[in-house]
Amino acid sequence: MNIEGRIAEVVTQSIEELSGQAPKLGQVVLQRTRKDFEGDLTLVVFPFVKLMRRSPEETARFIGDLLVEKLDEVERFNVVKGFLNLSLSNNYWLEFIRKNTGDPDFGLVKPSAMPEKGTEKPVVVEYSSPNTNKPLHLGHVRNNLLGYSVSCLLQGAGRKVVKVNLVNDRGIHICKSMLAWMRFGRGETPESTGKKGDQLVGDYYVRFESELRDQVRQLMEDEQLGEEEARREAPLMKEAQELLRRWEAGDDEVVKIWKLMNGWVYEGFDATYKRMGVDFDKIYYESDTYLLGKDTVLDGLQRKALYRKEDGSVWADLQDEKLDDKLLLRADGTSVYMTQDIGTAQLRYYDYQPELMVYVVGNEQNHHFNVLKKVLHKLDKPYAEAIYHLSYGMVELPQGKMKSREGTVVDADELMDEMEATARRMTEELGKTQDFSDAEKKELYHLIGLGALKYFILKVDPKKNMLFNPEESIDFNGNTGPFIQYTHARIRSVLRTAGKERLMRVHDFSADIELQEKEKQLIKTIYDFPGVVKEAAEEMSPARIANYVYEVAREFNQFYHDHSILNEPDKQLSDFRLCLSELTAQTIRNAMGLLGIRVPERM
RNA sequence: GGUUCCGUAGCUCAGCUGGAUAGAGCAACAGCCUUCUAAGCUGUGGGUCCCAGGUUCGAAUCCUGGCGGAAUCACCA
Numbered sequence: 001m002n003i004e005g006r007i008a009e010v011v012t013q014s015i016e017e018l019s020g021q022a023p024k025l026g027q028v029v030l031q032r033t034r035k036d037f038e039g040d041l042t043l044v045v046f047p048f049v050k051l052m053r054r055s056p057e058e059t060a061r062f063i064g065d066l067l068v069e070k071l072d073e074v075e076r077f078n079v080v081k082g083f084l085n086l087s088l089s090n091n092y093w094l095e096f097i098r099k100n101t102g103d104p105d106f107g108l109v110k111p112s113a114m115p116e117k118g119t120e121k122p123v124v125v126e127y128s129s130p131n132t133n134k135p136l137h138l139g140h141v142r143n144n145l146l147g148y149s150v151s152c153l154l155q156g157a158g159r160k161v162v163k164v165n166l167v168n169d170r171g172i173h174i175c176k177s178m179l180a181w182m183r184f185g186r187g188e189t190p191e192s193t194g195k196k197g198d199q200l201v202g203d204y205y206v207r208f209e210s211e212l213r214d215q216v217r218q219l220m221e222d223e224q225l226g227e228e229e230a231r232r233e234a235p236l237m238k239e240a241q242e243l244l245r246r247w248e249a250g251d252d253e254v255v256k257i258w259k260l261m262n263g264w265v266y267e268g269f270d271a272t273y274k275r276m277g278v279d280f281d282k283i284y285y286e287s288d289t290y291l292l293g294k295d296t297v298l299d300g301l302q303r304k305a306l307y308r309k310e311d312g313s314v315w316a317d318l319q320d321e322k323l324d325d326k327l328l329l330r331a332d333g334t335s336v337y338m339t340q341d342i343g344t345a346q347l348r349y350y351d352y353q354p355e356l357m358v359y360v361v362g363n364e365q366n367h368h369f370n371v372l373k374k375v376l377h378k379l380d381k382p383y384a385e386a387i388y389h390l391s392y393g394m395v396e397l398p399q400g401k402m403k404s405r406e407g408t409v410v411d412a413d414e415l416m417d418e419m420e421a422t423a424r425r426m427t428e429e430l431g432k433t434q435d436f437s438d439a440e441k442k443e444l445y446h447l448i449g450l451g452a453l454k455y456f457i458l459k460v461d462p463k464k465n466m467l468f469n470p471e472e473s474i475d476f477n478g479n480t481g482p483f484i485q486y487t488h489a490r491i492r493s494v495l496r497t498a499g500k501e502r503l504m505r506v507h508d509f510s511a512d513i514e515l516q517e518k519e520k521q522l523i524k525t526i527y528d529f530p531g532v533v534k535e536a537a538e539e540m541s542p543a544r545i546a547n548y549v550y551e552v553a554r555e556f557n558q559f560y561h562d563h564s565i566l567n568e569p570d571k572q573l574s575d576f577r578l579c580l581s582e583l584t585a586q587t588i589r590n591a592m593g594l595l596g597i598r599v600p601e602r603m
Numbered sequence: 604g605g606u607u608c609c610g611u612a613g614c615u616c617a618g619c620u621g622g623a624u625a626g627a628g629c630a631a632c633a634g635c636c637u638u639c640u641a642a643g644c645u646g647u648g649g650g651u652c653c654c655a656g657g658u659u660c661g662a663a664u665c666c667u668g669g670c671g672g673a674a675u676c677a678c679c680a
Contacts, residue, residue: 029621036623049660082661083622168680323676363608364675365680366674367674367676393609401673461616463609469615475628479628490643497639550628603640
């Protein structure tokens with residue numbers, strides 16, 4: 001048992017002995033002592049003063065005496081008001097460093113500790129889920145980074161994770177791009193234009209919308225139609241719908257073009273994903289799942305869990321849930337978004353029997369997932385309760401929401417270009433890479449640029465909307481990814497200088513060391529890492545990790561500024577500091593890894 | 604209008620299941636490189652934690668009601 005547990009045990013026992021009544025479970029609260037007080041752990045004694053029938057100070061002193069007496073690790077204590085501040089022995093902290101230095105998995109649940117393969121039910125995490133008609137933008141970037149990081153987080157906490165992507169490859173949107181390409185494309189391909197496939201297809205989507213706008217304007221003028229009606233009546237729109245009908249009917253020519261253009265998009269997405277550093281264990285395509293959704297709905301209809309209206313459309317009655325009824329199949333038998341999601345949930349359950357199905361999807365779809373759960377419940381699906389919507393906030397620009405129509409979307413590829421360019425400029429200004437090869441430079445700028453971007457996005461609480469200002473480019477100083485990466489590189493530099501042989505040897509440094517304030521602070525923060533991973537995984541909040549690892553880096557830099565490591569004349573002390581530095585670097589590496597951010601050896 | 608989420612320094616954000624005097628970064632100003640990487644460190648100024656009640660020994664945190672903002676309430680996805 002860890003020290004917190006043992007302290008809590010002694011406290012509980014002694015209170016019970018003395019007052020004849022045990023404190024309630026949540027009443028024994030142990031927390032880190034605040035920096036401005038002496039001590040390591042603090043017990044809040046207010047909850048027991050009534051039981052003990054003594055003043056808070058007396059109660060605290062009583063418990064403090066007992067702890068010092070019973071536990072070797074508790075060396076001394078002081079009492080401030082109702083707060084009992086406990087100081088643990090130097091040896092306790094030194095032992096912690098000695099035990100964990102050199103462990104590459106520090107803070108993570110080791111793969112060996114995980115149950116046998118196949119015996120544990122996995123968590124399926126769906127993220128990204130792009131439409132195939134346009135390239136990825138900043139909103140998708142937040143989604144991808146969150147999804148990937150949450151997957152790492154769950155894995156780091158010992159869960160088995162399956163990362164899946166659900167590609168929305170069918171529907172009217174792709175037909176629009178197809179139509180514009182057929183009409184205006186003159187056989188253009190990614191090869192012939194040198195454009196990324198997703199960008200090319202996106203261009204045709206934009207082309208469609210602009211041509212459609214012209215037609216709509218014309219119709220509104222000529223026929224005096226309202227905008228909505230004009231959109232419906234526009235020839236291009238009708239053609240797009242016709243294309244969709246032909247696709248659903250399996251028309252060879254249409255399917256051929258559909259496959260061709262989707263193929264281009266996938267190549268483009270793959271490049272973007274790779275560059276972003278995210279990946280998937282399994283890719284689902286909506287074109288494969290929507291039919292299963294249809295079947296599931298029809299099956300539900302047969303079992304009278306759903307009902308059919310006179311026009312033939314199929315609905316779920318959600319009156320009991322105080323929600324409006326939800327359409328699941330149109331009168332013409334075609335499916336809607338919800339139908340498709342019923343199908344994918346079903347398929348996913350077949351494929352993995354997951355304990356939990358996480359959907360990383362923006363908060364604009366809160367209602368959708370609420371309804372999805374209710375409908376699955378109605379259909380008696382056992383996995384209805386397994387669905388968890390990890391709802392995240394929008395990325396806003398200073399002008400407000402990104403709008404493709406107003407050309408204010410921030411393209412993912414361009415953004416990464418800019419981040420890498422900034423990384424290059426900053427690094428060259430600082431003159432840090434003179435002895436790097438071209439390949440090393442390229443790699444480093446990628447690593448730093450992406451690190452800055454990822455950290456910037458992940459440090460914000462997922463559920464909150466966040467602001468991105470393209471004018472002020474993302475910072476590289478202060479609470480940023482590069483600052484943390486830099487701290488890691490700094491430590492690695494020291495460790496390199498020390499040399500491998502010495503590092504191996506120092507792992508059991510002598511114990512007889514008096515700890516300095518900055519050293520102790522750093523140790524205590526690192527000590528928290530495993531607990532932080534656990535909590536972050538439970539909350540599915542990478543932000544928790546991001547803010548934590550920043551604290552680690554900040555504290556290391558203070559320590560580094562105040563104390564020498566290799567130049568420390570006391571050999572034992574030098575050895576210890578080397579270990580502390582090594583464990584700090586490992587903590588930073590592992591924490592950043594959970595965010596999907598890599599750290600450099602040199603920068 | 605109903606539902607959900609958000610509101611903390613000039614700006615961007617932390618603040619864990621209620622705990623001590625509310626913290627960082629940016630921006631501003633002032634310092635620190637003959638010593639292991641200055642993308643660093645130190646200091647100064649900057650707060651009605653949206654407002655009002657309530658619960659509690661104790662509330663930025665929990666509850667109720669306002670105010671402000673966002674999302675959603677589709678036979679779009």
